[in-house]
Amino acid sequence: MTAFEQTSEAVLENSVQRESVADPSLAPRGEAAASRPVEELDSVVIRFVGDSGDGMQLTGSEFSKAVAKAGHGFATHPDYPSEIRAPTGTLFGVSGYQIQYGSRQVFTSGDAPDALVAMNPAALKTNLADVKHGGIIIANTGAFADTNLAKAGYTSNPLEDGSLDGYRLFKIDISALTAAALRDSGLSKKEVGRCKNYFALGLMLCLYGRPIEDEIADIYEKFAKKPEFADANVNALRAGFAYADAAEIFAATYQVREAAAKPGIYRSITGNHAAALGFVAASESAGVGLFLGSYPITPATDILHELSGLKHFNVTTYQAEDEIAGICSTIGAAYGGALGLTTTSGPGMALKTEAMGLAVMLELPLVIVNVQRGGPSTGLPTKIEQSDLLQAIYGRNGECPIPVIAARSPADCFDCAIEAFRIAVKYMTPVILLTDGGIANAAEPWRIPDVASLPKVEVSYRTDPEGFQPYARDENLARAWVRPGTPGMEHRVGGLEKDFLTGNISHDPLNHQRMVEVRAAKVAGTAQDIPPITVEGPAFGDLLVIGWGSTYGTIAQAREKAEAEGRSVAHVHLRHLNPLPPDLGELLGRYKTVLVPELNMGQLSKLLRERYLCDVVPLNKVQGKPFKVSEIHDRILELS
Amino acid sequence: MTYLAKPKLLSADAPKNALGYTRRDYEGAISTLCAGCGHDSISASIVQACFDLDIEPHKVAKLSGIGCSSKTPDYFLGNSHGFNSVHGRMPSVLTGAALANRNLLYLGVSGDGDSASIGIGQFAHAMRRGVNMTYIVENNGVYGLTKGQFSATADKGSKSKKGVLNSDSPIDLAALALQLGATYVARSFSGDKEQLVPLIKGALRHNGPALIDVLSPCVTFNNHSGSTRSYDYVRQHNEAVNRVEVILPRDPIETSYPPGSLRRIVQHDGSILHLRKLDVDYDPSDRIGAINHLQERHALGEIVTGLLYVDSSAQDMHSHLNTVEKPLNQLGDAYLCPGSKALEALNALLR
Numbered sequence: 006m007t008a009f010e011q012t013s014e015a016v017l018e019n020s021v022q023r024e025s026v027a028d029p030s031l032a033p034r035g036e037a038a039a040s041r042p043v044e045e046l047d048s049v050v051i052r053f054v055g056d057s058g059d060g061m062q063l064t065g066s067e068f069s070k071a072v073a074k075a076g077h078g079f080a081t082h083p084d085y086p087s088e089i090r091a092p093t094g095t096l097f098g099v100s101g102y103q104i105q106y107g108s109r110q111v112f113t114s115g116d117a118p119d120a121l122v123a124m125n126p127a128a129l130k131t132n133l134a135d136v137k138h139g140g141i142i143i144a145n146t147g148a149f150a151d152t153n154l155a156k157a158g159y160t161s162n163p164l165e166d167g168s169l170d171g172y173r174l175f176k177i178d179i180s181a182l183t184a185a186a187l188r189d190s191g192l193s194k195k196e197v198g199r200c201k202n203y204f205a206l207g208l209m210l211c212l213y214g215r216p217i218e219d220e221i222a223d224i225y226e227k228f229a230k231k232p233e234f235a236d237a238n239v240n241a242l243r244a245g246f247a248y249a250d251a252a253e254i255f256a257a258t259y260q261v262r263e264a265a266a267k268p269g270i271y272r273s274i275t276g277n278h279a280a281a282l283g284f285v286a287a288s289e290s291a292g293v294g295l296f297l298g299s300y301p302i303t304p305a306t307d308i309l310h311e312l313s314g315l316k317h318f319n320v321t322t323y324q325a326e327d328e329i330a331g332i333c334s335t336i337g338a339a340y341g342g343a344l345g346l347t348t349t350s351g352p353g354m355a356l357k358t359e360a361m362g363l364a365v366m367l368e369l370p371l372v373i374v375n376v377q378r379g380g381p382s383t384g385l386p387t388k389i390e391q392s393d394l395l396q397a398i399y400g401r402n403g404e405c406p407i408p409v410i411a412a413r414s415p416a417d418c419f420d421c422a423i424e425a426f427r428i429a430v431k432y433m434t435p436v437i438l439l440t441d442g443g444i445a446n447a448a449e450p451w452r453i454p455d456v457a458s459l460p461k462v463e464v465s466y467r468t469d470p471e472g473f474q475p476y477a478r479d480e481n482l483a484r485a486w487v488r489p490g491t492p493g494m495e496h497r498v499g500g501l502e503k504d505f506l507t508g509n510i511s512h513d514p515l516n517h518q519r520m521v522e523v524r525a526a527k528v529a530g531t532a533q534d535i536p537p538i539t540v541e542g543p544a545f546g547d548l549l550v551i552g553w554g555s556t557y558g559t560i561a562q563a564r565e566k567a568e569a570e571g572r573s574v575a576h577v578h579l580r581h582l583n584p585l586p587p588d589l590g591e592l593l594g595r596y597k598t599v600l601v602p603e604l605n606m607g608q609l610s611k612l613l614r615e616r617y618l619c620d621v622v623p624l625n626k627v628q629g630k631p632f633k634v635s636e637i638h639d640r641i642l643e644l645s
Numbered sequence: 646m647t648y649l650a651k652p653k654l655l656s657a658d659a660p661k662n663a664l665g666y667t668r669r670d671y672e673g674a675i676s677t678l679c680a681g682c683g684h685d686s687i688s689a690s691i692v693q694a695c696f697d698l699d700i701e702p703h704k705v706a707k708l709s710g711i712g713c714s715s716k717t718p719d720y721f722l723g724n725s726h727g728f729n730s731v732h733g734r735m736p737s738v739l740t741g742a743a744l745a746n747r748n749l750l751y752l753g754v755s756g757d758g759d760s761a762s763i764g765i766g767q768f769a770h771a772m773r774r775g776v777n778m779t780y781i782v783e784n785n786g787v788y789g790l791t792k793g794q795f796s797a798t799a800d801k802g803s804k805s806k807k808g809v810l811n812s813d814s815p816i817d818l819a820a821l822a823l824q825l826g827a828t829y830v831a832r833s834f835s836g837d838k839e840q841l842v843p844l845i846k847g848a849l850r851h852n853g854p855a856l857i858d859v860l861s862p863c864v865t866f867n868n869h870s871g872s873t874r875s876y877d878y879v880r881q882h883n884e885a886v887n888r889v890e891v892i893l894p895r896d897p898i899e900t901s902y903p904p905g906s907l908r909r910i911v912q913h914d915g916s917i918l919h920l921r922k923l924d925v926d927y928d929p930s931d932r933i934g935a936i937n938h939l940q941e942r943h944a945l946g947e948i949v950t951g952l953l954y955v956d957s958s959a960q961d962m963h964s965h966l967n968t969v970e971k972p973l974n975q976l977g978d979a980y981l982c983p984g985s986k987a988l989e990a991l992n993a994l995l996r
Contacts, residue, residue, distance in 0.1 A: 089713070089789055089790065090865065092677055097677070309794075324794055326762040326763065327764075328763070352732065383711060383731065
């Protein structure tokens with residue numbers, strides 16, 4: 006069994022065989038609800054919001070798991086404050102988790118929630134504006150006391166003053182109902198309060214026609230060491246489910262049509278988790294150990310956590326004392342012959358800059374992951390942004406080219422992780438992989454691939470001293486990878502400019518020019534492996550939308566919508582950003598207008614203008630939030 | 646800290662200090678740290694110390710790096726100047742600020758990740774250069790903001806919340822500061838305000854680099870059994886060498902301790918540190934002895950707290966560098982050319 010399959014089964018408790026709806030446990034609920042009408046939907050957007058301590062991230066991710074098991078396509082968006090536990094009841098302490106799931110492929114977590122579960126007034130206040138008009142609001146009335154209303158800045162209770170008349174409001178005292186369900190649990194009042202997220206989960210599972218048996222099993226597993234909490238949470242879950250089932254306030258339950266997905270084993274996966282598995286897959290494919298040197302930084306730390314749990318796959322993780330030590334240890338590991346990996350986010354990327362230059366000079370293979378967040382400086386640590394593209398491509402002293410690729414979705418992080426190491430070892434170069442705080446934490450269903458179908462990462466160390474020159478190059482301009490300790494091949498490497506063949510220190514003017522040019526040519530040459538661009542939509546036409554990174558789903562959905570409305574609009578989503586795909590220049594000429602939506606101030610736009618001397622229309626957003634489909638759709642309609 | 650809206654108006658009899666300020670005037674925004682966080686107690690101690698010392702809020706610059714601890718300057722001294730810098734570089738920013746303007750009271754607040762890992766170089770050089778500052782490390786042994794990884798001050802063998810044992814030796818910032826030449830070095834516990842507040846006051850009145858390593862348990866990620874930074878563990882292993890009382894020049898001196906149990910240290914600015922000995926053999930003016938004591942007791946699993954070392958004749962970076970308050974080009978003709986009589990007197994000195 007390969008590493009990757011084993012991981013999938015050992016670690017991923019929530020994977021699910023997706024064949025058909027034959028499994029009765031996946032079918033809609035039984036008799037109790039049969040008397041109530043079931044409203045069929047194509048897709049639904051649900052947002053759970055509450056205090057940071059209310060457990061909304063857990064509720065949301067557990068709901069996602071239930072949806073995943075039913076075989077739906079889905080996409081999620083966790084949105085939480087940078088405080089570990091913000092003060093209760095405050096507007097800035099609100100934590101939310103949004104999921105969209107449906108009967109077809111789901112590209113984004115959705116623009117506007119159809120249903121909002123608000124655990125307190127602050128959560129209602131900060132999220133109400135997003136809710137679809139006429140949508141469902143489930144409010145925990147137990148938290149709508151005067152003090153909480155005041156903290157949220159309400160002068161009157163919005164549940165009572167008619168301000169929510171445009172919505173379908175369900176007032177449920179989740180706090181009191183949970184407390185009643187757990188009155189014999191022996192838990193303290195505070196501990197009981199912590200169980201109310203499971204009540205909310207049970208309620209929503211019932212309302213959206215999902216069974217709770219799997220969740221109960223999960224709870225017992227999760228709280229195996231604390232059985233009293235397991236029982237309490239299960240009771241809260243059951244109580245929530247039973248409440249929704251029995252209470253007459255809900256006129257209907259909702260059933261999203263089954264998805265017709267490709268058969269296979271699916272699991273829910275986040276971008277950071279997918280990246281970690283991809284790196285292990287690359288290491289297994291190459292037959293070379295993986296080394297991760299990393300310093301904790303939001304939102305990249307989870308890759309370190311995931312990989313530290315996979316040491317049995319010849320993975321070494323090293324929590325360095327700072328960002329610079331993180332990359333320098335990685336360079337050392339690459340020098341020693343391992344697949345070197347370092348992971349960070351924007352500010353850490355800035356600190357690693359000098360060492361990246363060293364790696365370019367040494368021509369050693371390593372991968373640097375930047376899980377981008379809002380910048381500059383400390384910026385918005387938990388929020389999404391794509392503003393490190395130019396830093397990745399240009400941000401070093403000297404002529405210092407590094408291949409740059411970017412993942413488009415959580416699952417795509419897996420493929421990009423392999424691609425990054427494939428380039429790194431084939432061309433003996435550092436490679437930067439860009440993801441972002443959006444896809445790093447968001448989850449989507451992922452069809453576990455057949456390991457035999459994965460791209461190969463091929464490593465060969467040179468051991469033959471015959472005619473060896475440390476900086477002699479192969480047909481790809483890559484030098485040989487020689488592990489220290491190999492007899493007859495002793496040589497020195499370093500950051501000073503070196504002779505074209507021997508690698509000895511050289512200050513010769515023409516040699517320097519030659520080395521600068523060959524390093525540039527080598528990186529430019531990685532473009533030879535980039536597959537032809539896939540265009541979604543017409544091959545010629547009025548409008549081409551070009552994106553990169555986590556905006557994929559939003560652009561794809563906006564394009565599909567516009568196309569259905571009769572517009573001529575195509576979409577290209579770039580994985581390779583440095584170098585750009587060789588056929589991109591020609592492609593740009595086939596459309597009247599090129600639109601480039603980015604979560605920055607126009608960095609890819611700049612790059613395209615510079616490389617192809619063609620104008621593009623930028624669409625930029627820097628609010629720490631992803632695009633809404635409507636924002637891109639509106640612009641498409643204006644331009645096509 | 647639990648969110649409690651503070652009343653805007655205070656009762657007329659709220660205690661005021663010599664400047665006419667109440668304690669509220671030294672407080673900051675509502676803390677967003679976890680309820681029960683040790684850092685909030687340290688913030689409250691800083692507020693108390695500044696109130697007691699009649700410090701003019703606008704004369705204080707509070708600087709920090711990145712991390713839970715470094716967020717706290719938002720939660721105290723709301724009327725002072727604040728600077729949240731980048732991860733680990735607070736000492737460098739503070740050194741620059743102190744070189745540019747020596748007339749402020751510099752308070753650096755940092756954590757164990759910020760000071761013992763990414764910023765250990767900056768920490769070390771601020772100590773050895775003698776930057777006149779109060780450097781408070783809020784030490785909990787973990788990275789809180791990134792959810793609980795061990796930091797470099799975590800004890801070897803200490804257990805993480807997930808059950809992993811720490812395999813690396815800890816960095817003792819107090820011992821390091823002693824070795825590097827800090828002239829006021831203390832260790833305390835966030836749960837012991839009676840000890841902490843006077844230590845902060847002494848540091849604020851010290852002329853030179855004053856380090857206070859404050860053990861400050863992380864309730865969310867490092868307060869379990871098996872951790873050596875939990876409230877219970879620190880309480881059980883706390884071995885204080887002395888208790889400090891800070892007497893300002895204006896205060897009447899009243900002591901009622903038996904002779905021999907009290908040590909009196911006069912600092913550069915005239916403030917007096919009264920040290921009530923708890924360990925009779927401990928000598929806080931012996932730098933080498935202090936280092937030895939820390940190491941010996943650490944090997945026994947004890948946490949030594951109190952004023953570990955003080956050099957009452959300490960000098961700061963400005964005197965090391967021989968800098969002047971006013972540069973030559975701002976002194977004016979009258980000062981620079983004092984006339985023939987002054988020249989005569991000078992010549993006479995050299996004859």
